[in-house]
Amino acid sequence: MKNLEELTHIKIIDRTALILDIFAAHARTKQARTQVELAQLNYYLPRLTRQWTHLSRQVGGIGTKGPGETQLETDRRLVRTRIAHLTEDLAKIEKQQKVQRKKAQSFIRVALVGYTNAGKSTLLNSLTEAKTLVEDKLFATLDTTVRRMELNDGLAILLSDTVGFIRKLPHHLIASFQTTLAQTIEADLLLHVVDVSDPMYSDHINTVQDILRELKISDKPSFLVMNKVDRIKDQVQIQEAHQKYPDALFISAKKQIRMEKLRERISEFSSQRFVYAEIKLEYTDGKKTARLDSLCHILERRYEDNGLYLRIRYAKENEAIIQSVINNDSTA
DSSP: OHHHHHHHOSOOOOHHHHHHHHHHHHOOSHHHHHHHHHHHHHHHGGGHHHHTTTOOOOOOOTTOSSOOOOHHHHHHHHHHHHHHHHHHHHHHHHHHHHHHHHHGGGSEEEEEEEBTTSSHHHHHHHHHOOOOOOOSSTTOOOSOEEEEEEOTTSOEEEEEEOOOBOTTOOHHHHHHTHHHHHHHHTOSEEEEEEETTSTTHHHHHHHHHHHHHHTTOTTSOEEEEEEOGGGOOOHHHHHHHHHHSTTOEEOBTTTTBSHHHHHHHHHHHHHHHEEEEEEEEOTTOHHHHHHHHHHSEEEEEEEETTEEEEEEEEEGGGHHHHHHHHTTOTTO
16 A cells, blocks of 8 residues: 555555545444544554654653654554543443433334445335435445334334445454444344345345354344345346245335335234233232343333232243243242
């Protein structure tokens, strides 16, 4: 890069630097700006030697022994200090958001994931009337957007949209965006949105799955949503995609094609995976209440003269242990 800059007399950047520049241009909130700056500093820190080799060693001050700190060493120290401060800021933001997410635990949480520019923001708008930014460009969405979505059975979920993935996403970039990706990591269901009109859509699917494995959430329940079918004119192409991904749902968020089917599939997931119940406990059952609080989501607490009534939601696979706790099983 240094040699190319000397030859061309223009600034040369690599793929990662370009991604970071795009991120910086789209960062709107304090959280996004902090994450982008942290990722940029982590990226440029080991490259200071190459970029600033022209800086000479500075002479030490009066009374010092030998030469002073090089400009390069000073720059590195300042960058590391800034990285430490940004890391602390992100930790505070994460603490605040954990409190907010805890309040939202009474809802089933669904996260939109996918390759960049797959149409996730358009899908969010279509399902929730969120009116979030929609642009035909890479990484138009950087900040997490969470909106309430009403289901056909009268229940409601929280639907979240976040930054799109890309092939060979740098590791330090994923680390810096852990706070943003928390909505995805903690979601009950992932909607993997794919731009099926893109000739490289199969590669994009594999890329997203690789990143989900890196985030250790590849085994989370998910639906494959093939978006932008309105852009495909060749029916053979649609048939091939159907054969390759028979369980996928083919839609167009922009043209409202098969959106009702997607709503039905989310409702089916909700009803099949979770159990809603109301139970009555004695006020002396403090340990039992605490145990239930760790095993399920307590949606409502109602204090009556004859006891405490809890409306709870739990995964069906936890049915046995929940019942054992309610029935005072000492082995629970």
